[in-house]
Amino acid sequence: MGAGQKDRIFSRRDANVENVTTKILEIIPPNKRREVEEIKSPTKNSRVERIWDGKNLYEKENCGEWKKYLGGGGISGDFTSGRTTTTYKFVGKETLNNKAADVYESESHRVANKMTQTSQYRVEYVTKTKYWISEDGLLLKTIKESEVVGSKALTRETAFYEHDSNIKIEAPIK
Numbered sequence: 001m002g003a004g005q006k007d008r009i010f011s012r013r014d015a016n017v018e019n020v021t022t023k024i025l026e027i028i029p030p031n032k033r034r035e036v037e038e039i040k041s042p043t044k045n046s047r048v049e050r051i052w053d054g055k056n057l058y059e060k061e062n063c064g065e066w067k068k069y070l071g072g073g074g075i076s077g078d079f080t081s082g083r084t085t086t087t088y089k090f091v092g093k094e095t096l097n098n099k100a101a102d103v104y105e106s107e108s109h110r111v112a113n114k115m116t117q118t119s120q121y122r123v124e125y126v127t128k129t130k131y132w133i134s135e136d137g138l139l140l141k142t143i144k145e146s147e148v149v150g151s152k153a154l155t156r157e158t159a160f161y162e163h164d165s166n167i168k169i170e171a172p173i174k
Contacts, residue, residue, distance in 0.1 A: 018042070032169040053171045066173045082112030082125075094132065096140050101132040124149040138163050 019041040026034040031054040038047045051058040057069040091103040110125040125148055132141040144157040 026167050026169060028167060028169050034169050051169060051172055053169065056171065058172050060172070068173060082110045082123075084108055084110040091130065096132050099134050099140065101134055101140055104131045104133065105129065106131075 019039065022036075022038045022040075024034075024036040031052070033050075033052045035050045036047070037049075039045065047062050049060045058066050059069065060066045086106055086108040088104065088106045091105050094101055094103050106127075106129045108125075108127045108129075110127075112123050112125070114121055114123050125146065127144060127146045129142060129144040131139065134140050139161050141161065142157070142159045144159075146155045146157075147153065
């Protein structure tokens with residue numbers, strides 16, 4: 001399966017995009033994957049490509065040489081604090097890339113208490129995600145918008161999913 005994602009960060013909703021991150025993820029079960037991450041902003045342009053061939057991790061930054069790392073591809077996770085309430089709803093049917101799709105939406109509100117050295121304050125995070133799912137049950141697209149209540153900042157992530165059994169992932173160097 002292949003997925004492409006674009007993250008856009010706006011410090012103010014009415015301003016231009018400040019940072020665009022483009023991610024590509026290709027997965028071949030059970031243990032091969034390829035990731036590409038490009039960041040474009042007024043102050044930074046970078047590209048990192050990683051290949052995990054089931055045995056070794058390979059990484060290349062910008063136009064540099066491939067580096068081989070022995071051992072695992074690492075463990076990543078997401079830890080969030082606070083109480084989260086999520087609602088789900090069916091939005092309707094749409095056509096996406098000439099395919100009929102059901103569209104669903106989730107909205108999560110997370111309230112967390114943050115602390116400074118002298119005080120405690122409450123922060124509310126809101127995340128809205130839309131999902132396009134094909135008639136045969138495959139995820140086709142997601143759009144996720146995240147914000148902090150009271151802030152003008154907004155992060156929008158758009159991901160496109162391709163289900164292609166012809167993807168090949170191989171070690172780039174020996």
